Amino acid sequence: MNSNANTAGERTSFLPSADAMARRRRRRYLADGAARWMVRAGGGGVVVALALIFVYLFSEVFPLLKGASVDTQASYVAEGSRSAEPAYLALERYGEIGMRYSRDGELVYFHLGDGEVIRRVDLAVPEGIEVTSVGNGEPRARLVTFGLSDGTAIIVRHGFELQFPEAGVRRVVPAPEFPVGADPVLVDDNGAALDTIAVQHSRDDIGVAARTADGRMMFVRFRVSTGSLTGEREVRRQAYELPDAPEPVTHLQLSANLWNLIGADTDGHLVYWDIAKPGQAVVRDRRRVADGDESITALQYLNGTFSIVAGTSTGQLSQWFLVRDETEDAGDNIFFLARARDFEQHPGAITDIQAEYARKGFVVVDDSGHLGVHYGTSARTLLLKKVSDRPLVHVGVSPVNNRIIFEDDAGQLTELDLWNEHPEASLKALWGKVWYEGRSDPEYVWQASSGSDSFEPKYSMVPLTVGTLKAAFFAMLFAMPLAIAGAVYTAYFMSPKLRGMVKPTIEVMEALPTVILGFLAGLWLAPFLENHIPVVFTVLVGLPLAFLLFAWAWAQLPRSVRNRIPGGWEAVILMPIICLLVWGLVELSPIIEIWFFDGSMRQWFTDMGITYDQRNALVVGIAMGFAVIPTIFSIAEDAVFTVPKHLTQGSLALGATPWQTVTRVILLTASPGIFSAVMIGFGRAVGETMIVLMATGNSPVVNFNIFEGMRTLSANIAVELPETAVNSTHFRILFMAGLVLFAMTFIVNTIAEIVRQRLRARYSNL
Missing domain, CATH: 2.130.10.10 (YVTN repeat-like/Quinoprotein amine dehydrogenase)
Known part of the structure; x- marks a missing residue:
């Protein structure tokens, strides 16, 4: 007995002591606490990272929202002018010299900051002749003209030169120019005073338009050429008399191409002369700007001289430009004045x-x-x-x-x-x-750059946002049915052995670089679909019909034949049927085009008013769908497969068919996971870059035509950000595109999480 008791006592000595159990509990509590804090820190870190991303993007975008501001630097009395009435003010780009014209025919260069006169230029106004009008060209031309009382004009350009007297020292030196000569040039052959005048430079020509004191409108072109041998400058003059305006004109402006002349009359109207052919000039339009x-x-x-701004005696400001008249009887290149916008x-x-x-x-x-x-x-x-x-x-x-x-x-x-x-x-x-x-x-319109200096940047975010949603929509339209149906079949109907091969294979697809998919979509799929457009429609109809026909034929086979195929392997038999059917429809595509579309379905679309681009939303939907399918499939398949077995077995035991069990039990229970899969797939589609970059044509259009391309936010950032100037408006607007993309995915994910939680709460009692 004693030996047995000792033996039992020795065996119980292998159990942990109370102190050891306490130490293990303390270690477990510490490990649990550490894990809990690590999870919290990880979640908090994600939130902080997202907040920092938002703050950084917003910091780059915020300057776009700011207005203008000014600070006074200096104030002084204008010197060196015999007349108190100025005619024109200008500055040079380096901020050292200012130019001031006065109405008595003087140009003064002065230092900025103190107004000290650098140089006076007295224009060659003849004795006894008065300056009756002053006009200017666009600022880049730096031209000012003085209309004189004898029908002549003096044209001057307030130029300057850069000198570098020593290393690292730059000096801005006045260098006035007289492009048609320092002496007055003839504008009106009759010698009438020029009451209103305008000047503009166009390549080798300088144009002057004027209204004379006796009410006539004149337009003169001066062509300046320099002899290649003698170096002498020759000025050729061409003068034209234009149709009179209904009312006296007080202001005139010439376009840079010397095709359009716009004036303001005493009755508050803008008047437009078409002078593209000066000998056949006409008054095209007259629009009221001022009332009463x-x-x-x-x-x-x-x-650029495409649009003009008019200011009134009541402080009104309006912008006008020429718009093509598209009426049937307007003819070609007929324009009229349109009021585009008003300002404060x-x-x-x-x-x-x-x-x-x-x-x-x-x-x-x-x-x-x-x-x-x-x-x-x-x-x-x-x-x-x-x-x-x-x-x-x-x-x-x-x-x-x-x-x-x-x-x-x-x-x-x-x-x-x-x-x-x-x-x-x-x-x-x-x-x-x-x-x-x-x-x-x-x-x-989105058009951020151009080769023209007078280009008007167009930064509408709508085409990019619509393009992003369009690409994601068609990708999800292709991916969702295949991924979800495939996930349900794989998780519930497929045999375990076949599932063990299919699921990893599809998940490996997710590792395929999207640049490869974009390359295949742009260089192979897009031309293939263009040459076989009917296949798109015949496959959509033919495959479901073929499945139904095969299912009916399979059901007619003897049970002994059907039993030779193990349960859950039926899908394997469909593979050769799908391949043969698609191959047959591709071969029939030219015949279908000849029978129904006069040999070209693309031309048929064009005749119907439907634009077909080779790289379009259909190509993107298929290519990006393949990129999104693995994501949706993997998450949805796990959600379906993890539905508790007692639910499916109970449903079958109560007499429900497998299909009824899937639709009324499995899908409802797995709906939170399936919905999450769809939303994650949508977020992947919204943020995709390489596929849409290579397969869309990058056309920023606003439509949902499946046969036209698009430009997405992500692709636009990838294309334009490397080439834009840092901190420019274009640069910051691209960051705004990133902020919009960030906000879109954040909102979608937030909504998805809210819906998922509600679905989980609703079906958690199953």
Whole structure:
């Protein structure tokens, strides 16, 4: 007995002692606590990372929302002018020299900051002749013309030169030019005074338009050529008399191509002359700008001379440009004036408008001492500020848009530092329809760059957002039925051995680089579908019919034959049938086109008004669908496979068929997981880059035509971000595209999680 007791005692000694059990519990509690805090830290880290991504993107986008601002730098009395009345102000790009024209025919170069005169240029106004009008070209041309009382004009360009007297030292030196000679040139053969005048430079020609004191309209072209041997300059003159305006004209502006002349008359109308053929010039249109006692007090072309801004005596500002007349009896190249947009009203009468050198913006001053900074495309009034207690008469803006100078009626010049980096962007310009120059109606357009200096950037986000949703929609339309149906069949009907081969194979598809799919889609699939368009429709109809026919034929076979195929392997028999059917439909495609579509289904689409692009949403849907299918399939298959067996077995035991069990038990129970799979797949489709980059044609169009391409947010970022200037408006708008993409996926994922939780709560009691 004692030996047995000792033996039992020795055996019980192998059990952990109470102290050891306590130590194990403490270690387990510590491990559980550490794991709990690690999970919390990981989740919190994800939230912090997402917040930081949002903050960074928003920090890059925020400057787009800011308006303009100015700071006063210097103020001094204009010197060196025999006349207190200025005619034109200008600045050079380096911020060292200002140019001031006066109405008595003098050009003064002066230092910015103190107004010290550098050089005076007295124009060759003949004795006894007076200056009767002053006109200017677009700022880039730097041309000013003085109309004289004897029907002649003096044209001057306020040029400058750069000198480098020593290493690292730059000096800006005045260099005025007289492109047609320093002496006055003849405008009116009759010698009448030029009451209103305009000048513009076009390649080798300089155009001058004027209204004479006796009411005639004149247009003169001066062609300047230099002899290759003698080096002498020759000026050839061509003069034309234009049709008179119904009312006297007070302002004139010429387009840069010398095809269009726009004037403002005393009755508050804009008048448009078509002078593309000066000998056959006609007044094409006349539109009212001012009403009642209101009059047009300033008129100025914007950069590129496609659109013009008119200011009135009540402070109204409106932008106008020429729009093609599309009526049947209008003929070709017939244009009319269209009022594109209005800007915030100034408190006083507009006295001067100065256009920016390289953008569609302009600066305005009025007789109440207010300065306004406006932008055409975005219809923004970026700044409207009272900067003087006296009426302002003229304003100039730097070619690099960082400085403004204005003069009041007492000859006081004031310099302002200007911050106006991103006037092109506004909520309306980014998300609304915008009426762009040269187009007949407001549109959604993305066109960020061009080879023209006068290009108007078009930054509508709508085509990119619609393109992103369009690509994701067609990809999900292709991927969802295949992935979900395949997941249900694989998890519930397929044999375990076959499932063990199929599921890993499909999941391996997810590792296939999307650039390979994009390459195949762009170089093989797109041309194949273009040459076999009927296959798209015949396969959609033929495959389901073939499945039904095969199922009916299979059911007619003797049971002994059907039993030779193990349960869950029936899908293998369908593979050769699918391959043969698709091959047969491809071979029939040319015959179908000949029978039903006169040999070309693509041409038939064109005749029906349906555009067909080789790289289109259909190609993207198929290619991106293959990229999304593994994601949806894997998650949905796991959700279906993990449905508790007692639910399916109970359903079958109560007499339900396998199909009834799938539709009424399995799908409901697995619906949270299936929904998550779909949303994750959608997020993958929204963010896909390489496939849409290579297979869409990257056309930023706004439609859901399956046979046309698109441009997505992600592809646009990939294409344009490497080539845009850092911190430019284009650069920041691309970051806004990234922010929109981030917000879209965040919202979709949030909604998906909310719906998934509700589905789980609803069906958790099954």
